[in-house]
Amino acid sequence: MDKPKSISRRTWLKKTARIAATAVLYTSVDWSVAAATETTKKATKASVHYQGHPKDGKMCGMCKYFIPPGGVAGHGMMSGMMGVGMMRDGACQVVQGRISPMGYCTLYTPA
Numbered sequence: 001m002d003k004p005k006s007i008s009r010r011t012w013l014k015k016t017a018r019i020a021a022t023a024v025l026y027t028s029v030d031w032s033v034a035a036a037t038e039t040t041k042k043a044t045k046a047s048v049h050y051q052g053h054p055k056d057g058k059m060c061g062m063c064k065y066f067i068p069p070g071g072v073a074g075h076g077m078m079s080g081m082m083g084v085g086m087m088r089d090g091a092c093q094v095v096q097g098r099i100s101p102m103g104y105c106t107l108y109t110p111a
């Protein structure tokens with residue numbers, strides 16, 4: 001019958017450190033992938049030729065992708081707070097960053 005193999009303290013410490021380092025690496029990789037996925041879901045302003053003013057009467061506030069502050073997407077400015085806050089910057093479902101209701105980009109789609 002074979003004797004159980006014993007390991008030295010040094011070997012045990014090395015293996016434990018390697019396992020801990022691997023766990024830390026996997027954790028950080030998961031976070032970076034999640035962050036990258038979040039930012040790459042939306043187009044950059046440059047890629048859709050975003051501009052801060054309307055084009056031919058078309059503007060973000062009338063686009064179905066516009067998300068007014070405190071509102072929900074799909075109804076343009078009408079889904080947000082009407083009145084004083086109506087013209088504040090909001091967001092967009094498909095373009096990154098703050099979006100002016102007076103802006104415009106090539107993905108414009110009437111609400």
Ligand code: SF4
Nearest residue numbers: 060063066092105108
């Ligand atoms: S898709 Fe373009 S036009 Fe429509 S809300 Fe987003 S940035 Fe504005």
